[in-house]
Amino acid sequence: MTAQSGLQTISPTRREALKWLLTFSIITTATGVVAPILAYLIPSSKKSDIYGGPISVGKVEDFPLGTGKVVSVNDKPVIVVNTKVGGIKVFSAVCTHLGCIVTWNQAKNVIHSPCHDGLFNPVTGNVVAGPPPRPLPLYELAVKDGQVYIGKPLGKIYGT
Numbered sequence: 677m678t679a680q681s682g683l684q685t686i687s688p689t690r691r692e693a694l695k696w697l698l699t700f701s702i703i704t705t706a707t708g709v710v711a712p713i714l715a716y717l718i719p720s721s722k723k724s725d726i727y728g729g730p731i732s733v734g735k736v737e738d739f740p741l742g743t744g745k746v747v748s749v750n751d752k753p754v755i756v757v758n759t760k761v762g763g764i765k766v767f768s769a770v771c772t773h774l775g776c777i778v779t780w781n782q783a784k785n786v787i788h789s790p791c792h793d794g795l796f797n798p799v800t801g802n803v804v805a806g807p808p809p810r811p812l813p814l815y816e817l818a819v820k821d822g823q824v825y826i827g828k829p830l831g832k833i834y835g836t
């Protein structure tokens with residue numbers, strides 16, 4: 677081996693390969709940095725509609741007059757109530773106080789949060805008693821062909 681062998685110049689093919697590798701590294705690094713920033717700045721339109729459109733919560737006869745029932749929709753609890761005054765309504769079943777799941781209180785005809793005795797009006801969702809600071813959010817509702825469908829929540833759901 678000669679003294680010059682350590683000073684060998686890089687062949688054009690090898691130089692091209694290194695340029696290509698460097699360009700590839702810059703592009704992948706830039707993509708890895710820019711893509712999350714763009715995803716944050718440009719939110720997906722699906723994020724605003726967590727239920728992805730109208731979803732059936734059951735048949736009308738599943739919700740007899742004077743009752744309330746908690747139903748899970750895409751792992752989100754909602755309470756479907758049917759009152760003489762308000763008819764069928766669907767509210768978020770997540771209490772606006774600290775997020776407990778509400779139930780139906782048949783004796784009092786109210787929506788009840790068992791954690792701290794919060795009570796909600798089953799027609800309006802307004803707070804009747806207890807510590808909840810806001811009403812239960814109502815959902816868009818449609819009844820079609822005997823099925824009860826819900827759309828988007830019309831208010832902020834606790835924890836979202």
Ligand code: FES
Binds near residue numbers: 771774776791794808
């Ligand atoms: S969580 Fe519902 S009253 Fe406290």
